[in-house]
Amino acid sequence: MNRVMVAFAFLGAFPVGMLMAQQTAPPPPAQKSLSATLGVSVFPAAGQAADQQSKDEAECYQWAVQNTGVDPFAAQKQAEAAQQQAAQQQQQVQQATQGAGAKGAVKGAAAGALIGEVANNDAGQGAAYGAAAGAVVARRGAKKAQAQTQQQGQQQVQQAQAATKEQTAAFNKGFSACLEGKKYIAKY
C-alpha cells in the first residue's frame, strides 16, 4: 500500500465537511495536516505560518476537487465499496456452492430407460437412483461458477484500485499546482 493509500486508510471515515471547515477553524498543530493526509509534502517557501498553510491547503483542496472532478476521499470510499461488494459476491457464491450438491442430488433423481438413464441428472422425479450423479454434476457447475465469480470480483477490485490511483494522481497534481501558486513547494 503506498503512502497515499495509507493516508486514506487513516482518514477513511473522515468527513469531507470537516476538511472544508479547516478554512475557518484550522486544526491544532498536533493534528495531521491535510497535505500530509493526501500524501503531498508541502514546504512554505515564503515562510507562511502553520495556520495560514492550513487555510491555503483547504482552499487548494476545494479548488482541486472542482478542477479535477476528483474527491480523493470519495474515490477511496468507492474503491472500498467495490471491494466489499466483490467480497459479498464471493461469499454468496461460496454459500451457493455448498448447497449445490444437495440441490443437484434432488434434480438428479430420475427413472427410465436402461443406459439412457444411467447417471441421469436431467429429470426431476423422486427416485434416489441418479441422485449422486446429479450431485457430482452440480458441484462441478457450482465450482466453475465460483471460480468465475472470484475472477470477476478480483478484476472489479483491481479496476477500482487502478481507477482510484489514477484519480488520486490527478487530484494531487491539481492540489500541488494550486499550492505552488500560493508560493509553496509541493511534492507528491
Next chain:
Amino acid sequence: MTIRTRLGLAALLAVWPLYADELTGADAILCSAVEATLCGADGECSSGPPWSWQIPQFLEIDLKKKVIRTTQASGEDRSTPIKNTERLDGKIFLQGVEQGRAFSFVISEETGMASAAIAADGITVTVFAACTTLTHR
C-alpha cells in the same frame, strides 16, 4: 472406493468360480454389476454401488436380439438396444447409443468378467460386472 464396495468386491472374488462363468458361444448372458465410478470433466470422481448411478444390479444381455435389459424380477422393465456386437479373441464387444449416452462393453468369454463404459456430455460412468450364461427367457 467405499468399504462397502470393497467388501462386495472381496466377496465376489471369494466366490469367483461360482459367480463368473465361461461364456464361449453363449447368446444370453446375465451380468451383475459390482462397482461403478462416475467422473466429471474436471476429474472429480465418485465411486459407489451400481444403484447409486441408476445402474440395475442385474443385466440380461441378449446377443441374438441385440438388447440389454433388466431382469423380470427387478420389476424395472428397462432395456437398451445394442448397435454393434462382435466376438473377437475371446472377448465380446458391445456398443450402443441411447438418450445422449454412448456405451461400450467388453466381456471376457473365458472369465465372465465385464467392463463397461458409459459416456455422456461432461460425465463418464465405468462399471465392472461379473457375468454368467443365461439359459432361460
